[in-house]
Amino acid sequence: MSNILVFANQQGDALSPSAKEALAFACQLAKSTGGEVAAVLTGPAAVTCSKEAIACGANKVYTVSNPLLAEYQADVYVDCLSTIFKQSGADIFVLSFDQIGKDLVGRIATRVGASAMTEVVDFKTEGQKITWVRPIYGDKAFGEYSANRSLMVVGIRQKSQNLPLPDESRTGEIISVDYQPKEELVLTKLVVKIQSALSDIRxxxxxxxxxxxxxxxxxxxxxxxxxxxxxxxxxxxxxxxxxxxxxxxxxxxxxxxxxxxxxxxxxxxxxxxxxxxxxxxxxxxxxxxxxxxxxxxxxxxxxxxxxxxxxxxxxxxxxxxxxxxx
Incomplete structure (x- = not known):
């Protein structure tokens, strides 16, 4: 049985599409291994989005509402997410391999002593053995990989999963986490946001x-x-x-x-x-x-x-x- 923790980042006051993809992947994996899915949400909108995470398949949601997590800071996020990963008892940490995910996967894996796999698009299971599938050779083929460590950090390729259909009737446990980063981890402060000049569409x-x-x-x-x-x-x-x-x-x-x-x-x-x-x-x-x-x-x-x-x-x-x- 593999229990899975998903980093469900937000886009405004809702889960981002990449977070929903990560949840969809995690739910399929949990179904194959007999495990459960938990999610971790950070920032001021964490509590607001927790019910959406449950509707998208999470059984448990950890919310970290510290305002210092409102904007991405690598050192703070690595420390926070690594701490919750350890405390959750999960075996696998899943997150989108987007701009933030590319920064986090290797750092979190190193922090907790886990194996890391990036650009994952699928998986295969045989008993409790999980084989990870990712494109190789410029998407001309697919490689299959397995890890020899008990903990795993997995970066899901963007746009590789179908978005889940939310089930508003689902219920789950919401756990508020009082995370306070060490002062030396807070290296930057957001002064102002400047809208890109060419386009306002992501x-x-x-x-x-x-x-x-x-x-x-x-x-x-x-x-x-x-x-x-x-x-x-x-x-x-x-x-x-x-x-x-x-x-x-x-x-x-x-x-x-x-x-x-x-x-x-x-x-x-x-x-x-x-x-x-x-x-x-x-x-x-x-x-x-x-x-x-x-x-x-x-x-x-x-x-x-x-x-x-x-x-x-x-x-x-x-x-x-x-x-x-x-």
Whole structure:
């Protein structure tokens, strides 16, 4: 029997989609091993979201309402979550392998002496033995792994699980945890939040994404992409090369080391199609590629390819769509 603890982070006053994915994965795992699912929620909205976590499958919820946990701070979160993991008696700690999860998985595993597995999309069980499944070779194959330690920290790949259907009739235990971090752990203080200038839609939640890469040759091209995204009601993304060049903020990066997305439509403009970028869009339903290089790897993933200069294609497409959609 494997008991599972899930870090269910919030988005405003509700559980984030990635938290719901982690809960869905944990519930399936608990069903296979005969264990139970607990969740840990942090910050001012922890109590408010606890019933939602129970509706999504948790049998028990630990709430940590300390205001110091309202904004992510690595050292504080690692200390808090590691402490609750130990106290909960769980064997497996599950969390989304999102931007925060990428920071936490290895640190928490090291703190509690657990094995760590990232980008997990599935599992297999044989008795009490669990085999973890994750994509390898740029999503061209799947590897199966097992651990030889009793404790496990598992990072779930974003957009790899179906969201659970909440059952409002479920009941569970809610436990308030009085966590007080040591003063030396609180290294930063939020002064002000600045809204991103290009888009107010989270890439992970967007149904349509227009992304730009090195082929835009500078930051000015992203204004054209934003105009198209506005008409389509989508978000603007970017390749790592464009972010590293400083053309757009780093939180616009799509890819294995950025946002893993699964939109209905992904338009890749001037993006060559590096393996880490393709891994981040593997679950996109329809991919349109616009590139001057006919040999670009992105065309192998694309459902529709346009070999042309984006400066000719994007403005014309935007104007045409304005007539049709607006």
């Amino acid at each position: 890439l992970e939640d967007a149904a349509i994404i227009v992304s730009g890469g090195r082929g835009l040759e500078g930051p000015d091209g992203f204004a054209e992409l934003q105009a198209l995204a506005d008409v389509l009601g989508g978000a603007v993304g970017a390749s790592r090369a464009a972010c590293d060049a400083g053309w757009v903020p780093s939180n616009f990066q799509v890819g294995q080391t950025g946002a893993v997305v699964a939109p209905d439509l992904y338009i890749a403009v001037g993006i060559s199609g590096a393996s880490q970028h393709l891994a981040g869009i593997s679950n996109a339903k329809t991919v349109v590629a616009i590139n001057t290089d006919a040999e670009a790897a992105i065309f192998k993933r694309a459902d529709l390819g346009v070999i042309a200069d984006y400066k000719q294609v994007i403005p014309a497409l935007t104007e045409k769509l304005k007539k049709v959609l607006v």
